[in-house]
Amino acid sequence: MIATQNLTFAYATDKQFAFPDFSCADRETMLILGKSGKGKTTFLHLMALLLKPTGGKIQINNQEISQLSVSSAADFRAKNVGIIYQKPHFVHALSVIDNLLLSNYLAGKNQAKDKAQHLAESLGFAEHLSKKTTQLSQGEQQRVSIARALMNNPSVILADEPTSSLDDDNCMKVIDLLKKQTQEIGASLVVVTHDQRLKDVVEKRIAL
Amino acid sequence: MNLLKISTSNLKDKPLTSFLSILLMALGIAIISLLLLAGKQIEEKFTRNVAGIDMVIGAKGSPLQLILSSIYQIDAPTGNIPMEEATRLTRSPLVKSVIPLSMGDNYQGYRIVGTNPKYLEHFQAEFEQGKVFENAMEIVAGAKVAKNLGLKVGDSFASQHGYDQEGHAHDAKKFKVVGILKNTNSVLDQMMVTPLESVWAVHDEEHHEEEAGKGANALKLLEEDNNAGANMPVDEGKEITSMLVKFRNPAMGMMMARSINLNSTLQTATPAIEINRLFALMGFGIDALKLIALVIIIVSGLSVFVSLYNSLKERKYEMALMLSMGASRTRLFFLLLLEGLIISVLGFVIGIILSRLGLWIMSENIEQNFHYDFNVLSLLKEEFWLFLGALFIGLLAASIPSLGIYNINISKTLADE
Known part of the structure; x- marks a missing residue:
């Protein structure tokens, strides 16, 4: 689960953000809708501990994490948070399977080839495992980045505009897969987006 | 990963x-x-080839050339010198031993050098096959030569004049291989060694003189030469290319070198100096x-x-x-x-x-x-x-x-x- 209270952040004195409180239990999906410039990505980065809030609290699995030091934040993030970015980015020189195993390696966990294989099969890119990521289509790449976020069995999956660059078909496929996979590992799913298509498929949502 | x-x-x-x-x-x-x-x-x-040789006496010319040709066998010699004069000059208590060298022929590009058995001793050469030469026209081949040319004891061949294979062949006199040396990791591996008399014989032949019979003479005299250099054989009119000299005391030897350079038609060269140069x-x-x-x-x-x-x-x-x-x-x-x-x-x-x-x-x-x-x-x-x-x-x-x-x-x- 993940929850925030009174979260604030400032890039500069004239660019301050205050975010609404929310909480998202395990196996739940939370949609955070907002237009550009409303601080969607900032909110997500705060939850992912990529930014340090100027005020407020964040709990993941009932652990207060907003005051963690840089290195323990990195460790906590690697083990408990899976992040899916707007555009799928990978380590260019590595193959698809190696990009998946990389998240095990960097989190200091055992490299689970079976898990990677299993995820690839359920997300439908098993035949591309040994290819370079650039050889895959945009939709396939997005599915690989979902698999990568799931590799360490995190408690929270954070997705930043995971569907905005996809067509309607792929959009629905990706969100379905995301929900299904997070439920399978019992994680909370938080999707930050301006994509109005997702309004109808997610039950809980807040607006920025 | x-x-x-x-x-x-x-x-x-x-x-x-x-x-x-x-x-x-x-x-x-x-x-x-x-x-x-x-x-x-x-x-x-x-340095390995130069070890133990303090001075080289030869014809006037470039001292570096004299060293290169006499010690390393890679340059043409400076010319010939009268054996008698070289012997006289080195007849001194300062001299521990002398080794005469006479060059001028080759076989298949490998130099044939006339000398005496002391030259082989100088390199501490050991025999793979056969034994040291005793008479004129007997020849001992270095390890590399024997291997590359496939020579064995008992073979015979005619040498060619000069230092490459294109030289005029001395067909009338044939060398006979009597010994093959073991590898010494020195210049000796790349050459063939024969008594001085062979070189004289081969070339006197050109002047229709019969000298080969006298071959053993010089050798015999050399063997008696325990007093080191004092009793070098004196062959009237015979020429050699150079003489390798070892001193009892190299420092004193330098004085002798200076006097030879000043007072004779010969020149001396010190290997260490030339090689450093x-x-x-x-x-x-x-x-x-x-x-x-x-x-x-x-x-x-x-x-x-x-x-x-x-x-x-x-x-x-x-x-x-x-x-x-x-x-x-x-x-x-x-x-x-x-x-x-x-x-x-x-x-x-x-x-x-x-x-x-x-x-x-x-x-x-x-x-x-x-x-x-x-x-x-x-x-x-x-x-x-x-x-x-x-x-x-x-x-x-x-x-x-x-x-x-x-x-x-x-x-x-x-x-x-």
Whole structure:
């Protein structure tokens, strides 16, 4: 689960953000809708501990994490948070399977080839495992980045505009897969987006 | 999955850039290592052959030429000198022993040198087959000669005049092989040795004189020559090419050398001095080449620097991604450093292989033309320092751009793209 209270952040004195409180239990999906410039990505980065809030609290699995030091934040993030970015980015020189195993390696966990294989099969890119990521289509790449976020069995999956660059078909496929996979590992799913298509498929949502 | 795999994948992902960096490093290493190897081997060969000879007496001319021709057998001799005069000049209590040399013929490009058995003793030569020559026209072949020409005891052949195979053949007198030497790792391996009388006989033949019968004379006299140089044989009108002299006391010998140079038609040359002069001359060229190689290695470092610098700009997002996935900055710093390290190590290994290949080709060439050979496989102590130098340059070149890792703003980089 993940929850925030009174979260604030400032890039500069004239660019301050205050975010609404929310909480998202395990196996739940939370949609955070907002237009550009409303601080969607900032909110997500705060939850992912990529930014340090100027005020407020964040709990993941009932652990207060907003005051963690840089290195323990990195460790906590690697083990408990899976992040899916707007555009799928990978380590260019590595193959698809190696990009998946990389998240095990960097989190200091055992490299689970079976898990990677299993995820690839359920997300439908098993035949591309040994290819370079650039050889895959945009939709396939997005599915690989979902698999990568799931590799360490995190408690929270954070997705930043995971569907905005996809067509309607792929959009629905990706969100379905995301929900299904997070439920399978019992994680909370938080999707930050301006994509109005997702309004109808997610039950809980807040607006920025 | 580990750092090594990521960095090798990165290198393989940009094959041309990596190839260029490795090639530059390898070239620099190869040139320096080749210079070290060749220099070392030449120096070793030169000092081993010169050991124990304090002075060479020969015809007037270039002292360096006299040394090269008499000791190393690689240059033409300065001319002939009367044996009688050379013997008289070396008849002194200062002289420990003398070895006369007479050159002028070859067989298949290998020099035939007239001398006495003391020349073989000088090199501590041992016999693989047969025994030392006793009479004129008997000949002992060095190990390399015998191997390359397939000579064995009992073979006979006619020599050719001069120092290459195109010389006029002395068909009338045939040499008979009586001994084959073991390898001595000296110039002796590349030559054939016969009594002085053979050389005289072969050439007197041209003047229709019958001298061969007298052959054993000089030898017999030499054997009685326990008083070292005092009783050299005196053959009226006989000529030799040069005389190798050992002194009892080299310092006193220098006085004698000076007096010979001043008061006779002969000249003396001191091997140590001439060889130092030669090395000093070659030194300029070697230093210049070393400098060029160093510049190539530095350019290789620059190439590593530029390629890492550029790729870090391209891979900024990748780095931020790995940081967000739990990698520490120090770990990523080492990842990039590893790329420089791999280039250095590969460059070094390839460079060493190239230098050995180069030396081998050089050695084949030199052996064909000069009958001088190199030993190819030894690894030098200096190459260990070269290795450390290569590592240092690779790491330095990689570390400067890699420090950029510490300036990446993860959130901003991930949000911007």
